[in-house]
Amino acid sequence: MNSSDSAQSLGPSSRPAAATLEFRDATKRYPGQSEPAVDHLTLAVPAGEICVLVGPSGCGKTTAMRMVNRMIDITEGDILLDGSSVRERNPAALRREIGYAIQQIGLFPHLSVADNVATVPRLLGWPKDRIRQRVDEMLELVSLDPHETRGRFPAQLSGGQRQRVGVARALAVDPPLMLMDEPFGAIDPINRERLQNEFLRLQREIRKTIVFVTHDIDEAIKMGDRIAVMQQGGKLAQYAPPAELLMYPANRFVEDFVGADRALKRLALQRVRDVDLWKAPLVRVGEPVAEVRAKGADSEVPYPLLIDDAGRPLGWLSERALMGERVDGELRSKAEPVLDLEDVLRDALSALLAEEAQYGPVVNERGEVVGVLSIEILAHALRTDPDEVPSGADAV
Amino acid sequence: MTLAQVEIRDRSDTCEANNGFCPDWIADNFDRYVDPFFQHVLLTVLAVGIGFAISFTLALVAYRRRWLISPITQVTGILYTIPSIAAFFLLLPITGRGNDTALIALVAYVLLIIFRNVLAGLDNVPADTKDAGRGMGLTDRQLLWRVEVPLALPEIMAGLRIAATTTVGLATLAFFAGAGGLGEQIFADITFKSNVVVAGGLAVLLAAVLDGLILLVQRAITPWTRAVAAR
Numbered sequence: 001m002n003s004s005d006s007a008q009s010l011g012p013s014s015r016p017a018a019a020t021l022e023f024r025d026a027t028k029r030y031p032g033q034s035e036p037a038v039d040h041l042t043l044a045v046p047a048g049e050i051c052v053l054v055g056p057s058g059c060g061k062t063t064a065m066r067m068v069n070r071m072i073d074i075t076e077g078d079i080l081l082d083g084s085s086v087r088e089r090n091p092a093a094l095r096r097e098i099g100y101a102i103q104q105i106g107l108f109p110h111l112s113v114a115d116n117v118a119t120v121p122r123l124l125g126w127p128k129d130r131i132r133q134r135v136d137e138m139l140e141l142v143s144l145d146p147h148e149t150r151g152r153f154p155a156q157l158s159g160g161q162r163q164r165v166g167v168a169r170a171l172a173v174d175p176p177l178m179l180m181d182e183p184f185g186a187i188d189p190i191n192r193e194r195l196q197n198e199f200l201r202l203q204r205e206i207r208k209t210i211v212f213v214t215h216d217i218d219e220a221i222k223m224g225d226r227i228a229v230m231q232q233g234g235k236l237a238q239y240a241p242p243a244e245l246l247m248y249p250a251n252r253f254v255e256d257f258v259g260a261d262r263a264l265k266r267l268a269l270q271r272v273r274d275v276d277l278w279k280a281p282l283v284r285v286g287e288p289v290a291e292v293r294a295k296g297a298d299s300e301v302p303y304p305l306l307i308d309d310a311g312r313p314l315g316w317l318s319e320r321a322l323m324g325e326r327v328d329g330e331l332r333s334k335a336e337p338v339l340d341l342e343d344v345l346r347d348a349l350s351a352l353l354a355e356e357a358q359y360g361p362v363v364n365e366r367g368e369v370v371g372v373l374s375i376e377i378l379a380h381a382l383r384t385d386p387d388e389v390p391s392g393a394d395a396v
Numbered sequence: 397m398t399l400a401q402v403e404i405r406d407r408s409d410t411c412e413a414n415n416g417f418c419p420d421w422i423a424d425n426f427d428r429y430v431d432p433f434f435q436h437v438l439l440t441v442l443a444v445g446i447g448f449a450i451s452f453t454l455a456l457v458a459y460r461r462r463w464l465i466s467p468i469t470q471v472t473g474i475l476y477t478i479p480s481i482a483a484f485f486l487l488l489p490i491t492g493r494g495n496d497t498a499l500i501a502l503v504a505y506v507l508l509i510i511f512r513n514v515l516a517g518l519d520n521v522p523a524d525t526k527d528a529g530r531g532m533g534l535t536d537r538q539l540l541w542r543v544e545v546p547l548a549l550p551e552i553m554a555g556l557r558i559a560a561t562t563t564v565g566l567a568t569l570a571f572f573a574g575a576g577g578l579g580e581q582i583f584a585d586i587t588f589k590s591n592v593v594v595a596g597g598l599a600v601l602l603a604a605v606l607d608g609l610i611l612l613v614q615r616a617i618t619p620w621t622r623a624v625a626a627r
Contacts, residue, residue: 096533106528110620153623
């Protein structure tokens with residue numbers, strides 16, 4: 001009980017925002033089973049990073065995660081949280097310091113949203129006013145309206161809202177480490193995508209150390225700063241950042257698990273802003289044709305792109321538009337697809353293919369054209385090591 | 397006052413002489429049922445209360461020590477199957493005539509019902525809810541009282557309702573042990589329809605009211621069970 005008392009007096013603000021986590025030959029053996037569930041797992045998670053444990057079912061990823069907060073006891077080896085062994089901690093006190101979110105969310109159905117979020121603060125004996133304030137803060141953090149949701153029961157929430165409450169509850173005492181076991185597993189694909197993006201945005205703000213378990217390699221690549229691929233028998237097959245995993249799978253198992261489309265998956269790791277865009281002649285209606293021809297000479301894209309006064313793309317000009325002295329507005333085709341600097345390359349490629357287009361104008365947050373993305377650029381990006389791609393496109 | 401007339405009437409009137417259903421007689425003689433009725437209420441409430449205390453404790457103990465479930469079920473099962481009249485007569489030489497004897501038999505009878513319902517309620521608490529609770533640092537005791545028992549309340553209350561209505565019925569036999577109650581009235585003049593209808597009717601009414609009361613309490617303490625998709 002000592003440790004929970006000290007957590008109470010310290011409060012969340014004076015604790016470190018994120019902890020380092022280290023598995024040292026952590027092993028779990030169940031009596032009567034020849035193979036260990038987790039076999040000498042060694043890996044380190046730097047503070048503030050998301051480490052994804054991924055692998056087929058039965059690979060021991062959940063067991064490994066549950067050893068961290070001693071929901072499962074370690075047979076051999078150790079796990080260090082901020083340098084000190086979790087084996088020496090009182091399990092209940094340890095768990096109160098570690099955020100915990102699981103697949104079925106596990107909200108308490110008999111308690112209101114506010115009471116659910118207040119669970120750990122109450123265990124730590126926070127004063128009532130502070131708890132009430134904290135609950136509202138947490139609900140706002142996960143984009144829920146406190147006035148509307150506070151008094152509801154979990155049964156009155158949508159799946160996505162329940163998920164958010166689960167995250168708010170796990171974060172309530174600002175834990176330096178979060179454990180998440182397939183937190184988006186029970187959510188339909190469209191909402192899952194949204195929640196993942198929301199969570200990544202949230203993580204940029206809170207910078208927690210997170211252990212994230214999933215069986216879905218795409219989710220792992222999207223969420224992870226580092227990915228630990230585990231295989232049958234609780235063995236670690238590879239531990240690497242997503243790009244490295246996709247470029248250099250350590251063995252046949254990882255290669256198969258990552259999938260035959262791993263080259264395409266790498267496109268999901270880069271955004272349009274990360275590649276060198278091409279230039280196209282940008283023209284406005286009424287401009288002298290001679291100038292347009294001159295612009296075309298030092299552009300990679302042979303077709304002039306018509307823009308409006310605000311610099312927004314209107315469409316690709318037809319040859320006929322350049323027949324006279326000055327440019328008129330006749331278009332060969334519309335500018336579809338218009339891509340955003342923030343789009344990931346995979347989505348950009350998909351948009352180009354869907355429009356059967358070879359080029360797509362890229363716009364910044366104000367909608368102004370800043371360059372053109374082509375199929376060739378994407379093909380080039382696939383051949384390059386993502387780490388070597390210079391960031392910050394400054395074409396046009 | 398009409399009371400003067402009442403006392404003139406007796407069983408020599410035609411309706412009562414025929415042992416029929418006589419509203420006038422019922423209206424005039426209702427007060428003789430009041431004391432037995434409250435005896436009956438007391439017996440039922442005490443039996444269910446004590447039975448609940450014992451079987452709830454047994455269920456909590458057996459929930460954590462699963463090996464106890466089978467012996468407890470067997471013992472309470474045997475108690476449940478002993479005909480209650482036989483139980484009264486078996487107990488008479490030991491505990492004598494009176495409330496105690498009746499109570500012991502009635503309590504013995506409800507143990508199985510409540511024990512099984514409490515245990516079923518606890519066992520039906522979703523595993524992921526328990527896992528989340530433990531994962532957030534609730535101790536076993538905190539988990540039990542803050543999560544498992546509250547979530548088991550609907551089943552626990554359902555057990556209480558069955559126990560209460562059953563006990564109202566069984567308590568009509570309690571007069572064999574000398575504990576009075578509505579049963580004593582019924583058997584005092586079992587051929588007279590008016591008497592049987594009133595005493596029996598009160599027992600049925602009592603069962604219905606107790607059942608309704610427990611249901612009301614259940615609704616009050618389990619608000620979440622009705623909070624479904626109010627969006």
